[in-house]
Amino acid sequence: MQRLQSFKFELMPTGxxxxxMRRFAGSCRFVFNKALALQKARYEQGEKKLGYAGLCKLLTVWRNSIDTAWLADAPVHPLQQKLKDLERAYTNFFAKRAAFPRFKKKGQQDSFRYPAPKQIKLDQANSRIFLPKLGWIRYRNSRNILGAVKNVTVSQTCGRWFISIQTEREVEQPVPQATSAxxxxxxxxxxxxxxxxxxxxPLNSFKRHEARLRKAQRAMSRKVKFSNNWKKAKTKIQRLHARIGNARRDYLHKxxxxxxxSHAMVCIEDLQVRSMSKSATGTADAPGRSVRAKSGLNKSILDQGWFEFRRQLEYKLAWTGGWLIAVPPxxxxxxxxxxxxxxxxxxxxxxxxACVACGHSDHxxxxxxxxxxxxxxxxxxxGEPVQSGHSVKQEPTEAI
Structure with missing residues (x-):
């Protein structure tokens, strides 16, 4: 069977x-926002949205235009990938899987992706990788990369650059070593x-850093916006958020x-975390109840990372040959x-x-x-179609 796996490392680029990389990320952000603005304008005029092929033709025009000739300095494949991301965002929106795509802001999720493996050269022995228009870049080699390189994503977080290398390799059909459920x-x-x-x-990663985060946010609010001190305060907040997220992911992975x-079959509840953590504020005509208490509960729910916990269990059980079964809660x-x-x-x-019928009690x-x-x-x-590593949903029956 084919296994897709990503390996993430920190880059050590030169100045x-x-x-x-900042220019490439800015070019990708510009192309995404320009294409999104064009799609919205066409919708307001009653015209059909352009597909990926039509947007790629416009990208060629933008790269050859005098006003946006600087787009030609960036590799073309990452720019095209941003148009694919926009097309996917529109598809998810019309399928009611996501909200309407929003314009990207500088400094938030700056990234670009190389989809062509022929243009990428990986030298694990010397801990470096070759990327178009960037050359050889060293990375912190913490583990071996297994399989053939499929694509590479370069991203920036808190001033540090990371690379995620997705690979594909053939593995034998996994057989669960454990037999328990x-x-x-x-x-x-x-x-x-x-x-x-x-x-x-619970780790309560956000709760542990909440006081420091609140103090840093108050300090930032007193700074003149976009001044050097404001930027320093913003960087401090970003680092705190990154620490919170890293601690939570590490806990969930372990x-x-x-x-x-340890188990061949894992059964969990089919929880709708997004619905459970909705705000209770309500509207001016119909204000919500116990808004403060519900806000604290939402914060605690999101701090646990239930959805990420289920997502990791799903693919890791697939790797070990186990099953993940999601049942009605x-x-x-x-x-x-x-x-x-x-x-x-x-x-x-x-x-x-404590059962009121038979007296059985427990936590x-x-x-x-x-x-x-x-x-x-x-x-x-x-007899439900249980697939390896994929959650299975079952409607509740009277016997349950």
Whole structure:
């Protein structure tokens, strides 16, 4: 089977290479914004939007124009990739998978992508890579790159440049080494509670740095906008956000790697995190209730990274030959696993479960994880098309 995998490293560019990369990222941002403005203007005039081929023809005109001749200094393939990104954003919008594409701002997600592997040369022995119009660039070689290079993405975060090398290689069909199955109930007080009674404590990466972040944001608000001191304060905030994100990703990677290697089947709830973390502010005509409390809950939910946790579990279980089964979350912490009685009264408190029918009691998150595992077994046993590493959804039945 074919395996796609990305390897990310920090670049060590020279001063000239850094200036060129900033120019290339700026050119890509300009092309994306110009194409987006053109598409919006055509829509307002009642015209059909241009496809990728039509935008590429306009890109050639822009590169040959006197006003935008500086676009020719950047490699053409990354500019074309930005037009592909815009086309994909429009497709996702009309399919109701994403919001309408927005204009890109300088300093936010600056990146450009080389899609042609023939133009890329990788020298792992000397920890360097060749990119068109940039030459050989050294990178911090922390692990071996496996497979053939498919494409390369260069990005900038907090003044540091990174490279993500996507490769493709042929691997044998994985066979799970473990034979056990486990159910996982995610939460805020406990990040992940397992059906065997164990649990993972939450990292709360954002909460740990919240006070420092608030102090840095207040200091930035007192600076004159776009002054040197304002830029320094902004850089400090960006570094704090990067530290928060890096700590969260590291925690999730370690947790998901351990779980995927220890279990052949993992059952989780099919949670809609975006809906769960919506604001409760409401409108002027219909104001929301308990807005402050809901805001704190939303912040705690997003701090855990539930969606990223599921995404990592999905592809890591595919690599190890396991299965990820997503089950409906309804009444998982209200149903007694001993007698099957379902009632809101079973959940005495947020943490305590006590069945009013048979008296069975345990931690509410453990009860939820046990019920999730039971539903996962039913999904796998009822002939549903369970694919390796892909989540399987099952509508709740009366017997559950």
């Amino acid at each position: 000239e290479q850094q200036r060129n 486990i159910g996982i109930d995610v939460g805020v007080a406990r990040f992940a509670t397992f059906s065997d009674g164990t649990f993972l404590v 947790a998901t790697t351990t779980i995927s290697k 309804q009444n998982t912490s209200r149903m007694c696993p001993a007698c099957g009685h379902v009632s809101p009264s079973n959940r005495q408190t947020q943490a305590q479960f 509410a998150d453990v009860i939820g994880a046990i019920n999730i595992l039971a539903r996962g077994h039913r999904v796998a046993a009822c």
